[in-house]
Structure formats: structure tokens, C-alpha cells
Amino acid sequence: MNRKNAKYLLKGESAGKVFRVNADTGDVYAFERLDREKVSEYHLVALVVDKDTDKNLESPSSFTIKVHDINDNWPVFTHRLFNSSVPEMSAMGTSVIRVTAVDADDPTVADHTSVMYQILKGDDHFGIDESGLWDLPLWACTTWVWGRGRHTPGSDAEGRLGWQ
Ligand SMILES: [Ca+2]
Ligand SMILES: [Ca+2]
Numbered sequence: 001m002n003r004k005n006a007k008y009l010l011k012g013e014s015a016g017k018v019f020r021v022n023a024d025t026g027d028v029y030a031f032e033r034l035d036r037e038k039v040s041e042y043h044l045v046a047l048v049v050d051k052d053t054d055k056n057l058e059s060p061s062s063f064t065i066k067v068h069d070i071n072d073n074w075p076v077f078t079h080r081l082f083n084s085s086v087p088e089m090s091a092m093g094t095s096v097i098r099v100t101a102v103d104a105d106d107p108t109v110a111d112h113t114s115v116m117y118q119i120l121k122g123d124d125h126f127g128i129d130e131s132g133l134w135d136l137p138l139w140a141c142t143t144w145v146w147g148r149g150r151h152t153p154g155s156d157a158e159g160r161l162g163w164q
Contacts, residue, residue, distance in 0.1 A: 007051045011060075012044040019044060019065070028065075036067040037104045069106035075115040077101045096126075 008026040010019060018032045019042065026046070042065045048057045077099060084097035105112035119128045 005051050006048050006057055009047040009049060010044055011047060012042070014039075014042045015044055018042065021046065034067045036069045036106060037073065039067065040106075041066045069109050069112055071105055071109075071112045073104040075101040075103040075113075099128075 007023045008021045009023070010016065010021040010028065012019075015021075018030060018034070019028055020031055021028050026048070028044075028046075044063055044065065046061045046063065049055060050057055078101065079099075082097055082099050086094060086096045099117065101115050101117070103113040103115060107113045117128050119126055
């Protein structure tokens, strides 16, 4: 193949927009900020054609670009307000509510989506375990979560618990 006369081209939905190729060297560049939470992989086809005739000099080659996750999302509660009630005289350790927070990062990467729960107010009457299960009765608590990987604060949620 006469490399001097070769020109590299890129085909695919993201070609020319998200990714561009240097026609002379074949190097592929990203021209947009990539967000794994929006598009996690791109499928492209690379072509080498003759500059003059545009004929393929090699058979097209398909390749996939996977976007590597970074831990850039905080966990957020699935609800702003969680409501629950519990009978009076309930025994200590009675489960009253499970709060849930989710994290948009890649769950297959260690610690990027792990969530811990903590009660900010009301922890003299309530306890919470790491899975978000609240036990012991009282009635107003504020809880928050954070991503274990980054130790950055997540969102706040309020849990209202009332006597039945
Ligand atoms: Ca995260
Ligand atoms: Ca991410």
C-alpha cells in the first residue's frame, strides 16, 4: 500500500461530531466532553482510502471506544421525603422505613456507586444501618448519604415518621 497516498476516514454516528480522525496519521481525537452516564460506548469504522481515487486501500476496520467511568456523581435519594409510621410501644429494633439513594456512576467500578447512610437529626432515638434501613421509633429525622469512593456529600432527604 502506498502510505503517501493514503487518507484515513471515520464512519459511524459519532464520526465527525464526537470523534474526528487526522486524515494523514489516522489518530482519532475526541472533540466533545464525553459523559459515560449519557453514552458509555461508541462504535466506529475506520477506513483507509486512496487520496485520489477514494478507493479502499484496506478493508474497513470496526472498533469500539468505551468511556471509562469517573466517580463524578453523588448519590441522591429516590424521594425527597420518606414517610412512615410505627405503632407506639414498639420494641427497640423495630424496622420503620427503608430509605434508598441511587448513584448514576458505573456500578461495575469499585466504590463508584457505593452509598452509606447516616442520620443527621434524631439519632438519639433512631438508628440506621448501611443499607438504609431505619429502626427504632421516633418521628422526625434528617438523613444524608455520601459516596464511599469520594467521601463527598450527597443529597439530603427528610424522613417523617409518625406514631400510629
Ligand atoms: Ca458516585
Ligand atoms: Ca461517572
